[in-house]
Amino acid sequence: MNNVTIVGAGTMGHSLAQVFAQGGYQVFLNDISQDILIRAKSLIEANLETLAEVGLFDSKDHSAVVEERIIYTTDLADAVASSELVIEAIVESPDTKKELFFELDRLSPPEAILASNTSYLNIYEFVETRRPGKVIITHWFAPPHIVPLVEIVPGPHTTPETVETDNGYATPEDIDRATKASFGLRMPILGLVKRVDFAGLDLTQHILSNKSYAPPTVKGRSDVIDSMVSKGRLGVKTGKGFYDYGDSPIEDILRERDLKLLKLKEFLSDMGEMD
Ligand SMILES: NC(=O)c1ccc[n+]([C@@H]2O[C@H](COP(=O)([O-])OP(=O)(O)OC[C@H]3O[C@@H](n4cnc5c(N)ncnc54)[C@H](O)[C@@H]3O)[C@@H](O)[C@H]2O)c1
Structure with missing residues (x-):
């Protein structure tokens, strides 16, 4: 894959374009508004400066990423003409x-x-194309240039080739890695309420109005938990739960967790996030 198009250059789109440009792809960033594209470029420049400040980006690549690898255009036909992957990050409206x-x-x-970066919409219910096997939800977490998780949600007709890998169920390790790398990373800095400010209140309004979403019914029990409890796998206190803690004494397991928590607390406190 060489060419990628991002449609919508707002909160998510500008950062998505940056991620692919930093990854060496030729990116076409499209929006209906020229002003948004100008702002997107300036936001990408600022993002790269921040990454450079903490040693995660080499400033000598600045113009290659911002000027050469991203083409900013309001012309959708031009933007998609040669792309192998098109990701839409436009308004959350069906x-x-x-x-x-x-x-x-x-x-x-x-x-x-x-691909769609939708947060909550079941696009498979209303999107009609001649290529249903190549339509997919790829949901990135904000901000994509820092939070390293993408949720891949295939639809009923999405082919395995489009999904690329079909790993079956996620392991406990996969789930923990994913949560720590996404909202876990953001939570200590933004909390629940400020996160809404960063995501956009208009987006939240769209999400709340999405009637197609129904939370799973509460069953009050879980086959997996019942089976583990019946085997005495109660977690750290019995040395085994979802993870196996070996023969380490519980004091050591708790000490390892607590030292990490204390370190994190000190770090957050130094950043003024624990006041
Ligand atoms: N904001 C977040 O934190 C966040 C996180 C994950 C996923 N998302 C999802 O990403 C998508 C975009 O959200 P956002 O917050 O970046 O929105 P945004 O409002 O910041 O940006 C949307 C952009 O799309 C442009 N646009 C609208 N219609 C267009 C069209 N037909 N063609 C080209 N451009 C068009 C608008 O001009 C705007 O610049 C939504 O589906 C949202 O659910 C958002």
Whole structure:
């Protein structure tokens, strides 16, 4: 894959373009607003400066990323003409996304994957294309240039090739790695309320109005938990739970956790996040 298009250059789109440009891809960043594209470029520049400040980006690559590898355009046809992957990060509205996917299907190369960064919408219910096997949800966590997790949500017709890997169920380690690398990373800095400010209150309004989402029914029990409890796998206190803690005394296991928590607390306190 060489060329990637990001449609929508707002809160998520500018950062997504940056991630792919930093990864060496040729990126086409599209928005309906020229002003948003100008702001996106300036935000990417600021993001790169922040990364450089903490040693995660080499400033000599600045213009290659910002000027050469990202083409900023309001012309959707130009933006998608040669892309193998198109990710939309536009407003969280079913009608607008449906309309956009229709255009993406019409304008993109037939082999291109069409992905949505939607937070809550079941796009598979309303998106119609001639390539259902190549339509997929790839949900990035904000800000994508720092939070290293993407949720891949295939639809009923998405092919395994599009998903790339079909790992089956996630292991306990996978789930912990994913949560620590996403909202876990953000939570100590933003909390629950400030996160909404960073995500955008208009997005939250769209999310709340999404009637197609229904939380899973509460069963009051779990087969997995019942089976583990019946085997005496109660967690750290019995040396085994989802993880196996070996023969280490419980004091050592708690000490390891507590030292890490204390270190984190001190670090957050130094940053003024524990006041
Ligand atoms: N904000 C977050 O924290 C966050 C996190 C994960 C996923 N998302 C999802 O990402 C998507 C974008 O969210 P956002 O917060 O970046 O939105 P945003 O409002 O900041 O940006 C959306 C951009 O899309 C542009 N746009 C609208 N219609 C367009 C069209 N037809 N063609 C091209 N550009 C168009 C707008 O001009 C705007 O610049 C949503 O689906 C949202 O659910 C957002």
